[in-house]
Amino acid sequence: MKLLTHNLLSSHVRGVGPRGFPLRLQATEVRINPVEFNPDFVARMIPKVEWAALLEAAETVRTLPHARVHLPGEWGGGEWSHRQPRARGGTPGDDLGLCPQLHLVEVPKGPIEGYEHDEKFLRQMHHVLLEVDVLEGTLQCPESGRLFPISRGIPNMLLSDEETET
Amino acid sequence: MDHEAAQLEQQHVHDVYESTAPYFSDLQSKAWPRVRQFLQEQKPGSLIADIGCGTGKYLKVNSQVYTLGCDYCGPLVEIARSRGCEVMVCDNLNLPFRDQGFDAIISIGVIHHFSTKQRRIRAIKEMARVLVPGGQLMIYVWAMEQKNRHFEKQDVLVPWNRALCSQLFSDSSQPGRKQQCGHPERSHSYHPPCSICSCSVCFKEQCPSKRSHSMDYEPLMAGNCCADVSKEGEEENGFYNTLGKSFRSWFFSRSLDESTLRKQIERARPLKNTEGWANSTISIQPSRHSSLDLDHQEPFSIREQNLDEDVFVETSQKPLEWPRASAAVKHLHGDQQGEVRRNGDGNFLEGAHPSDNCVNAGNVEDGNPSASKILKRISALNSTDSNPDETISVKEQQPNVLDSRAFMRYYHVFREGELYGLLKEHVAELHVLSSGNDHGNWCIIAEKKDNWD
Numbered sequence: 001m002k003l004l005t006h007n008l009l010s011s012h013v014r015g016v017g018p019r020g021f022p023l024r025l026q027a028t029e030v031r032i033n034p035v036e037f038n039p040d041f042v043a044r045m046i047p048k049v050e051w052a053a054l055l056e057a058a059e060t061v062r063t064l065p066h067a068r069v070h071l072p073g074e075w076g077g078g079e080w081s082h083r084q085p086r087a088r089g090g091t092p093g094d095d096l097g098l099c100p101q102l103h104l105v106e107v108p109k110g111p112i113e114g115y116e117h118d119e120k121f122l123r124q125m126h127h128v129l130l131e132v133d134v135l136e137g138t139l140q141c142p143e144s145g146r147l148f149p150i151s152r153g154i155p156n157m158l159l160s161d162e163e164t165e166t
Numbered sequence: 167m168d169h170e171a172a173q174l175e176q177q178h179v180h181d182v183y184e185s186t187a188p189y190f191s192d193l194q195s196k197a198w199p200r201v202r203q204f205l206q207e208q209k210p211g212s213l214i215a216d217i218g219c220g221t222g223k224y225l226k227v228n229s230q231v232y233t234l235g236c237d238y239c240g241p242l243v244e245i246a247r248s249r250g251c252e253v254m255v256c257d258n259l260n261l262p263f264r265d266q267g268f269d270a271i272i273s274i275g276v277i278h279h280f281s282t283k284q285r286r287i288r289a290i291k292e293m294a295r296v297l298v299p300g301g302q303l304m305i306y307v308w309a310m311e312q313k314n315r316h317f318e319k320q321d322v323l324v325p326w327n328r329a330l331c332s333q334l335f336s337d338s339s340q341p342g343r344k345q346q347c348g349h350p351e352r353s354h355s356y357h358p359p360c361s362i363c364s365c366s367v368c369f370k371e372q373c374p375s376k377r378s379h380s381m382d383y384e385p386l387m388a389g390n391c392c393a394d395v396s397k398e399g400e401e402e403n404g405f406y407n408t409l410g411k412s413f414r415s416w417f418f419s420r421s422l423d424e425s426t427l428r429k430q431i432e433r434a435r436p437l438k439n440t441e442g443w444a445n446s447t448i449s450i451q452p453s454r455h456s457s458l459d460l461d462h463q464e465p466f467s468i469r470e471q472n473l474d475e476d477v478f479v480e481t482s483q484k485p486l487e488w489p490r491a492s493a494a495v496k497h498l499h500g501d502q503q504g505e506v507r508r509n510g511d512g513n514f515l516e517g518a519h520p521s522d523n524c525v526n527a528g529n530v531e532d533g534n535p536s537a538s539k540i541l542k543r544i545s546a547l548n549s550t551d552s553n554p555d556e557t558i559s560v561k562e563q564q565p566n567v568l569d570s571r572a573f574m575r576y577y578h579v580f581r582e583g584e585l586y587g588l589l590k591e592h593v594a595e596l597h598v599l600s601s602g603n604d605h606g607n608w609c610i611i612a613e614k615k616d617n618w619d
Contacts (some may be wrong), residue, residue, distance in 0.1 A: 002252055005234055008213070011262040021264045041230060044211020050264070150264075154247055156240070156255040157262035161172065164260045 001155050004129040006057050007050055009155070011141030011148075013163050022053030027137035027150075032045040034085040035130045042126045043116040047130070051110050058107055060130050070135075085132050171281045178323060178576035179279045180238055184327060186573055187241035200604055201274055202227050202263030204304045204611065212269035217258050217293055222246030225253070231269075258289040263296040271296070271303045275607070277585075278307040278577045281321070286578070287592045294595045297614040303596065306609045310579040313606070320581065323574040400520075580608050589602075 011020030061069075107128055108121060115121050137149040139155060148157050201224060208214060210230035219225060219235030221241050226233075226249075235253040237243045246253045256262050258276060271293045280286045293303055310317045585608045586601050596612040603609070 001254070004232060005252055005254070008234070008263050010262060012260045012262050018264075020536075027387040038230070041211050041232075044209070045213075045232065048213055048267070152244065152247065154240075154243055154254055158238070158255055158257055160261060161169070 001134045001150050001153055002130055003054060003057050003061075003132050003134075004045065004049075005132070005155075006139070007053055007129075009139065009157070011125040011143065011146065012157075013141050013144045013146050013159060016141060020141050021052050022050065022056065022142070023139035023148070024142055025057045025134065025137060025139055027061050027064055027068075027134045029069055029070070029134075029136035030061055030064055031133045031135055031153075032072055033131050033133045034072050035126070037123060039119065039122045039126075042122045042129070045129060046111050046115060046125065049125075054128065055107060055109065058132070061134070064155050167282070168285070169284055174281045174576060175279060178574050179407040181577050182326065182573040183220075183239040187239060187245065197227060197273065198306070198604065200609065201272060201304065201306065204272065204302075205231070205233070208270050213267060214270045214272070215268045215293075215296070217249075217261070217271060217273050217289075219243075219246060219253060222251040222253060222511050223248055224272060224274065258292060259285060261292045263467040265295055266298045266301075267296050269298055269301045271301070272305075273303065274306040275306060275308065278579060281576060281578060283588070287588060288594070290589065290593050294593055294612075294614055299614050301614045302599070302611055303614070303617050304609065304611050305585065306576055306604070306607045307580045307585055309603060309606050309608045312582050317579050320579050322577050322579060324577055326573045326575055347356070367509075490607075514540055582608065584608070585610050 006023065006025055009021075009023050010018075011023055013020060069100065107124055108115075112118065112121055133153055134150055135153045137150045139157075140146070141148075146159075146163065148155060150156075205214065205224060205227045208228060208231050212231040214228075214231050214233040216222075216224050216233060216235045219237050220239075222235050222245070224233070225235045225246060233252070235243070235246050235251050236256045236258075237246075237253070238255065238257055240255050243253045243255050258273075273289075273293060277286050277289055280289055290303075290305070297303060310320055377500075582603075586598060588613055589596050589598055589610065593612075595615055597615050599611045599613050600608040601608070
């Protein structure tokens with residue numbers, strides 16, 4: 001499940017209405033998935049993003065132990081060749097305790113002026129929206145506490161009859 | 167009432183898709199051209215939802231947009247996921263999305279699986295809710311009015327017999343066309359099944375030259391099927407006429423709306439035994455054991471498989487023998503002797519441990535040997551008369567799945583104007599932009615009104 005998807009999800013447990021958004025993400029396994037960068041595409045997504053929800057979700061991923069994050073390959077190379085190698089002090093085997101690929105401290109709190117042409121901004125947004133893939137975890141309804149599982153990258157939002165709105 | 171409707175759908179939609187999901191991964195099918203066009207016309211950067219995405223056939227049509235696939239059936243979603251699509255499991259009746267999140271939504275071959283008008287309306291309203299003002303919704307549903315077949319009633323149970331689903335292709339099939347994700351389980355209605363393929367109760371009664379169909383789009387199965395049939399001559403037509411008549415009795419005697427659904431369900435309940443089904447107004451095609459049937463079915467295999475499924479593109483196309491009418495008829499009559507066999511005890515859907523039958527998507531992707539063997543075997547069957555039993559045994563532990571159990575899928579086929587009327591009267595937040603018929607389906611494109619929410 002990508003964080004852009006998470007940004008669209010809301011709990012539909014009976015009675016919660018708009019208070020069912022955003023779902024609280026708990027990730028236990030994440031994969032960083034390289035996706036081709038398309039600046040126009042990302043720029044058009046920006047206005048649709050609910051920022052607070054995105055930042056919250058990104059933060060939970062950022063605080064995942066390194067061991068829980070699958071990287072695409074050699075860090076800084078291969079599919080990642082378009083990226084600058086990060087001098088984070090971490091290599092895949094290094095247990096920094098933080099997901100090294102997410103620069104959440106640098107994730108903008110909101111769209112900046114002229115973001116459409118700001119490549120650095122767009123690349124950061126591209127990464128957090130499209131390249132972070134939650135494989136295992138849960139989504140929690142903030143109002144009712146109901147947990148929805150994410151398994152093998154697929155969130156399951158089905159409710160029992162009793163739980164749904166009539 | 168809603169509970170009964172949900173039960174019917176669980177048995178005759180969800181459980182069937184779940185049980186038959188593994189077989190879809192091996193087949194490729196074409197995306198409906200007009201749906202593709204709709205998707206390709208969306209602005210770059212659009213957020214799109216495919217509600218009832220099945221194995222994800224439409225999810226990668228347009229790389230400039232973000233398409234999220236949703237389906238009620240876990241196994242189908244797993245298959246889509248294994249192909250790299252962004253997907254989730256959810257219920258059309260309760261979409262887990264915030265309001266106005268999507269720029270466009272497609273619902274291809276989904277709404278016709280809801281068994282009451284209220285549920286159909288709800289499904290549409292849910293999609294309207296999550297659309298941005300100005301956003302568009304495309305809906306495809308199976309039409310009651312078909313050129314070569316006749317649905318006597320609007321609420322039907324259509325059998326899907328995997329054993330008979332051999333390879334099929336259409337003239338326009340392009341070899342090596344791999345981009346489609348699997349097969350649109352929920353959108354199979356487009357092409358009303360050929361009578362020979364017992365995949366559907368919709369039998370052809372005649373076979374006028376199908377080529378006359380306007381083929382703005384790629385020729386569909388029907389076209390090929392008919393062409394084949396017509397080659398066989400008069401005799402076949404007569405045969406199909408007979409088939410058509412006899413199968414009409416299989417359809418529901420009346421539409422399943424609230425007032426009648428309860429009665430139908432109640433009648434169907436005792437359906438735990440054959441007699442119950444046979445006597446009820448819900449008619450079901452007698453089940454066919456593959457082991458027996460394949461033998462007879464062999465004549466049934468035709469190049470196109472029809473099915474009520476969408477057009478299949480076979481990667482290795484094998485010409486199949488056209489059925490021999492007499493053998494087929496004989497077989498059918500024999501079958502019709504009443505036995506609904508396992509269909510009758512109503513347990514096949516539940517008892518067959520559908521979850522067990524669902525092959526893990528990973529395996530499937532690797533080319534589940536069983537599933538692909540089945541395909542090959544069937545084709546071999548057609549041409550070499552090999553022992554049908556072998557085919558069954560291929561699927562080791564799940565002989566039940568192949569077992570002619572004709573999984574019965576519920577459909578509410580739409581009359582002309584019905585879908586339009588539904589939107590006009592009950593979904594005021596949508597404004598219909600266009601509506602028409604596309605190869606046996608009523609399709610509508612509607613727009614969310616501005617300033618509605």
